[in-house]
Amino acid sequence: MLKLFGHPDSGHAYKVRFFLVAMNIEHDYEPVDIWQPRSSRSAEFQRYARYGEVPTLIDDDQSYVQSNAILLHLARRYTDFSQRPEREQTQAQEWLFWEANKLGLCLPQLRSVAKFDDGSINAGAEQWLRARYEHDINLLGDTLADGRRYVLGDTVSIADFSLAGYLFFADEASVDVPLSVAQWLNNLKALPGWQHPYELMA
Numbered sequence: 001m002l003k004l005f006g007h008p009d010s011g012h013a014y015k016v017r018f019f020l021v022a023m024n025i026e027h028d029y030e031p032v033d034i035w036q037p038r039s040s041r042s043a044e045f046q047r048y049a050r051y052g053e054v055p056t057l058i059d060d061d062q063s064y065v066q067s068n069a070i071l072l073h074l075a076r077r078y079t080d081f082s083q084r085p086e087r088e089q090t091q092a093q094e095w096l097f098w099e100a101n102k103l104g105l106c107l108p109q110l111r112s113v114a115k116f117d118d119g120s121i122n123a124g125a126e127q128w129l130r131a132r133y134e135h136d137i138n139l140l141g142d143t144l145a146d147g148r149r150y151v152l153g154d155t156v157s158i159a160d161f162s163l164a165g166y167l168f169f170a171d172e173a174s175v176d177v178p179l180s181v182a183q184w185l186n187n188l189k190a191l192p193g194w195q196h197p198y199e200l201m202a
């Protein structure tokens with residue numbers, strides 16, 4: 001049985017849970033209080049969470065960490081991903097790497113500043129993150145501007161789950177999304193089992 005550890009504030013963990021739910025992959029889910037010291041987390045979580053973070057997934061007693069790597073593992077093992085055209089698999093992986101380095105390296109931080117402002121980010125850093133977000137979200141918006149249903153076209157893929165992870169928190173980050181991105185997010189909301197992170201990860 002699969003077991004996922006996550007938290008309602010973690011868009012990284014949400015990517016994985018939303019995928020598991022939408023693909024109807026049976027799993028257990030356990031929230032971890034990421035606001036408490038790492039030493040206070042369960043012995044099981046500490047044993048499997050190699051970087052001490054959520055998401056952490058246990059599958060066949062093996063530990064899987066890093067949200068996008070977990071998505072790849074799940075897609076290969078539990079969906080027809082490996083049978084999809086090679087070009088499609090490559091493009092899905094390209095988006096995962098892009099997300100980790102681009103959108104995933106500004107949106108979570110902006111949301112963190114806006115929601116939990118602890119003064120740890122100075123004005124210059126925040127400005128840099130905002131400029132980065134504008135660039136990244138416009139690139140995604142331009143990709144989706146032709147009205148495609150999902151990032152790779154007609155078929156939903158791990159690229160969608162990865163890219164959307166933090167975008168359901170866009171209001172909390174005080175950022176705008178282009179219309180094409182808003183429409184795509186609505187397409188994802190229509191997938192089976194969709195819930196906002198605060199509900200799905202509770």
Ligand SMILES: N[C@@H](CCC(=O)N[C@@H](CS)C(=O)NCC(=O)O)C(=O)O
Pocket residue numbers: 009010011012013034038052053054055065066067068
């Ligand atoms: N690059 C990682 C990021 C994971 C991450 O930053 N997890 C945060 C929550 S979003 C966490 O577990 N924070 C608590 C901690 O580090 O103790 C991924 O994609 O999974």
